[in-house]
Amino acid sequence: MTAPTDQPDATTDLVSLLRPVVRESSVSEVAKRLLDHLTEGNLRPGTRLPAERQLAEALGVARSSVRGALSALDVLGIIEIKPGSGSYVRANTSEFLPRAINWGLMLGQRRTQDLVEVRAFMERMSARLAAERADDADVSRLSGHLERMREAGGDVTAFIEADIAFHLETANIARNTVLNDILHSIRALLQAWMERAGDVEGTITGTLHEHGTILEAIRRRDPEAADRAMTEHMRLASVRLQSSLDTEPAEAEEHPGAGAPAAT
Structure with a gap:
């Protein structure tokens, strides 16, 4: 692997090339935009990507959308995120692009549903x-994530962030590193489909109740x-996913190029 190099000129060029995405908080659109520049040869192996803040400003989206896109690209092996240093384009990235397009960022309905099924287990x-391993501090942190979901109100982006944090916190409390890593990867890939969660009637109210039971x-x-509470939550989340998928063909005709629907 080529050692990461600090290339401020490349960073500046990328920021200037990026245009605002049409739909705010669009994780998939942010990731696709970055992939476009990779396939065009604008980003060489070892190039350090602009900071989250710069990318968010250039694309006109929330930093959470940029963070989700970078996480997905990291999971797919397109970039490498180095804590405290930044995100870098991996060497031989071209080998991973077909897999990224086929598996990660352009997930079709069948594969998305398969991922949801695996995630449920x-x-x-x-x-x-x-539930077996939590201590009082763990429960307090988990409760905090649920409270932030309540406080989000109609702010779908904030609600989804708190929702994701709740599930990842649950995985942390489980204290199983393999399980934690798998769930992080699945969530990163599914996040590209989570942006229209609030469009399904009853999503926020239902999700709050289900998380409270868990x-x-x-x-x-x-x-x-x-186990029972999470099983029911996953069942209802799958129903909401299917409901959003069922609206896709009609909306695609009315709004060509619209982003993919989402699950919660």
């Missing part, structure tokens, strides 16, 4: 282990109840 295990089971240290 992983999340159930996560909730069960969290939290209460973990608070009581009841693995069976946590």
